[in-house]
Amino acid sequence: MAFGLDVITLPTPQSSLDTRGEYKNEVLYHALQLTVPEYGPYKVNLNGPSMNRKRALLEIQEGRLINVYFAPDDPLWRELTLPILIPIRRGILNYRLLLIHKDNIELFANINTLDELKALKMGAQYDWSTKSYLENYQFTTVTGASYEGLFVMLENKRFDFMLRGVHEIFNEVKEREATMPHLTIEPHLVLYIPTPTYTYVSPRYPRIAKRLQKGLEMMVNNGDLKSIFDRHFSDEIRQAELRGRRILFLEEEHKKQMLRAPKVWFNHELEAP
Incomplete structure (x- = not known):
């Protein structure tokens, strides 16, 4: 049987210190490899132009510069792309630690309640879905224009905290400790926000969408997704000591949903050390 070559193009990271794509890219490659018997060869181009999420939504609809993008759940993205609604990071982004200035420890x-946290100022990139989501819960936000710029703003006390995923924050602090020595991780709190990361495919590439849907379903069912997740994030989950923190839940119902699908969702009560 003759196959065509599926070419997947993703944008480059938003800065030279941005390593958030490494896990997602490995998951992508694995899903493609599992589907070679049915779909044939593939090529992944990781050198698409760097872009923020707002521009990425425009570009992925056209499908010329990029045709696959990973992003947190967003109704507009689900409407305008071909979404694959399998949380490729198993919901680890649901657990947000607070990046703060050392002077504010x-x-x-x-801080023990959501209302007390809402009294402080949170920094967020202007196109992050988390920004509008938390504003609906009456959080006060200070907007930054870029991913890297937010760290600079926090170093200069332009706001009180940033929310970062358990899998992101430790590396982000380490990579910037020489240039931004006042950034630190708040040791007691977790804000739980339902934030599954989905795969979005350009409407011009339905075959790639079907292929990735099949590959990701196979990874959930055979345990490969959890294995890659554990290899990438077990150290950070251990460092976060989630069971010893006060977890402030925005949506308790989502916690129940996670418990019903342990192959799909990470749950700190079941998996954290």
Whole structure:
């Protein structure tokens, strides 16, 4: 049987210190490899132009510069692309630690409720779905224009905290400790926000969407997704000590949903050390 070559193009990271794509790219390659018997060869181009999420949505609809993008759940993305609704990071982004300025450690030691946290200022990139989501919950946000710029703003105390995923924050602090020595991880709190990361495919590439849907379903069922997840994130989950933190839940119902599908979702009560 003759196959065509499926070419997948993703944007480059938003900065030289942005390593958030490494796990997602490995998952992508594995899903493609599992589907070679049915779909044939593939090529992945990781050198598409760098772009923020707003531009990525425009570009992926056209499918010329990029045709696959990974992003948190967003109704507009689901409407305008071919979404694959399998949380490729198993919901680890649901658990947000707080990146703060070292001068404010004592300030956060007295935070025990959502209302107390809402009284402080949160930094967020202007096109992050989390920004509008939390504004609906009456969080006060300070907007940054770029991923890298937000760290600079926090170093200069332009806001009180940034929310970062368990899998992101430790590496982000380490990579910037020489240039931004006042950034630190708040040691007591977790904000739980339902934020599954989905794969979005250009409407011009339905074959690639079907292929990735099949590959990701295979990875969930055979345990490969969890194996890659554990290899990438087990150290960070251990460092986060989630069971010893106060977890502030925005949506309790989502926690129940996770418990019903342990192959799909990470749950700190079942998996965290």
